[in-house]
Amino acid sequence: MSGLSLHIKTESWRAHLRRTVERGPHVVPVAKGNGYGFGLERLAAEAELLGVPALAVGLASEVAQVREAFSGDLVILTPWRGESSRAVEVARDPRVISTVSRLVDLEPLANLGGDHPPRVVFELLTSMKRHGMDAEDARSAAGWEDAVTFEGWTIHLPLLDEGRMAEARRLGRLAQELRPGPIWISHLSAEEANHLAQELGVEVRLRLGTSLWLGDPSSLRTTARVVDLHRVARGERVGYRQRRVARDGWLVVLAGGTAHGVGLVAPSAATTMRSRAIALAEGGLEASGRALSPFTLVGEKRWFLEPPHMQSSLVLLPGDLTPPEVGEEVPVELRLTTATVDDVIDE
Numbered sequence: 157m158s159g160l161s162l163h164i165k166t167e168s169w170r171a172h173l174r175r176t177v178e179r180g181p182h183v184v185p186v187a188k189g190n191g192y193g194f195g196l197e198r199l200a201a202e203a204e205l206l207g208v209p210a211l212a213v214g215l216a217s218e219v220a221q222v223r224e225a226f227s228g229d230l231v232i233l234t235p236w237r238g239e240s241s242r243a244v245e246v247a248r249d250p251r252v253i254s255t256v257s258r259l260v261d262l263e264p265l266a267n268l269g270g271d272h273p274p275r276v277v278f279e280l281l282t283s284m285k286r287h288g289m290d291a292e293d294a295r296s297a298a299g300w301e302d303a304v305t306f307e308g309w310t311i312h313l314p315l316l317d318e319g320r321m322a323e324a325r326r327l328g329r330l331a332q333e334l335r336p337g338p339i340w341i342s343h344l345s346a347e348e349a350n351h352l353a354q355e356l357g358v359e360v361r362l363r364l365g366t367s368l369w370l371g372d373p374s375s376l377r378t379t380a381r382v383v384d385l386h387r388v389a390r391g392e393r394v395g396y397r398q399r400r401v402a403r404d405g406w407l408v409v410l411a412g413g414t415a416h417g418v419g420l421v422a423p424s425a426a427t428t429m430r431s432r433a434i435a436l437a438e439g440g441l442e443a444s445g446r447a448l449s450p451f452t453l454v455g456e457k458r459w460f461l462e463p464p465h466m467q468s469s470l471v472l473l474p475g476d477l478t479p480p481e482v483g484e485e486v487p488v489e490l491r492l493t494t495a496t497v498d499d500v501i502d503e
């Protein structure tokens with residue numbers, strides 16, 4: 157019996173993925189972290205089906221998880237650092253493209269001693285001020301002609317709409333003056349990225365994560381299994397914290413806890429008098445500090461009895477409602493960029 161599941165309407169999801177890739181310009185899917193809820197291997201397999209030439213991962217440690225399922229180039233988004241033995245090792249892989257964000261990293265990279273000079277993209281510092289080289293360092297980096305294999309420039313823009321295109325243009329022009337090559341960019345629309353490619357007369361590779369994998373919510377659904385159900389009487393003490401139940405009801409034990417990221421779904425705390433009154437009315441609970449759960453039972457989100465446990469959650473349902481049966485799946489709202497599901501089910 158699976159617990160927390162991500163159900164995919166596979167055909168319509170894949171149609172959305174294909175449409176997104178076709179909008180261009182050259183889409184580079186991003187598979188990092190929890191794999192946007194799907195897992196890294198699954199995303200790598202989907203990227204392979206899409207036939208894209210490159211896939212981006214976040215960390216050097218993620219390369220191994222996508223390398224089998226995807227046969228193209230693997231770009232590591234986190235800048236290369238010599239202290240990381242893993243980053244050093246994978247930089248020698250002919251399929252891997254490392255990101256260089258500091259001039260000082262070029263020398264150790266050039267001296268890695270593989271069969272070929274490591275493949276790299278040079279990162280330009282944007283207004284985000286996270287990683288990247290300023291114009292002067294970028295100019296020097298561009299001079300390292302043959303010591304590394306130059307694969308282009310990378311620009312990571314902030315999420316704001318305003319001014320991002322102007323910044324993309326400015327940095328894109330600078331890059332092309334320093335050394336012509338593809339521009340790998342994030343957080344532009346397909347239209348903007350296509351524009352940029354035309355304006356600069358250069359190949360623009362648009363990295364997409366959220367809008368690709370999670371961009372068609374109608375083809376995705378998350379559910380939690382009801383794993384147990386108990387009648388509870390008014391005044392009875394229940395849960396880890398042995399709280400008293402304020403009226404008769406159902407204690408529903410649901411799959412999904414902190415280990416799945418359920419505690420991270422920012423359940424809105426019942427801090428106002430009004431929300432406490434609602435909690436009391438709906439859940440029959442003494443409601444101080446109580447939080448709305450992401451589980452929908454009998455048509456509504458229900459209150460947590462207490463904070464979620466590691467792999468399950470306790471939710472209270474008024475006694476006059478007909479509870480779901482043990483084994484049934486109920487809707488659960490998960491933020492898929494932080495959640496870990498037990499199963500991904502193709503439908």
Ligand SMILES: *Cc1c(COP(=O)(O)O)cnc(C)c1O
Binds near residue numbers: 233366
């Ligand atoms: C994570 C990441 C992306 C993808 O971000 P989304 O917002 O999920 O599309 C793109 N570029 C870089 C550099 C990233 O680190």
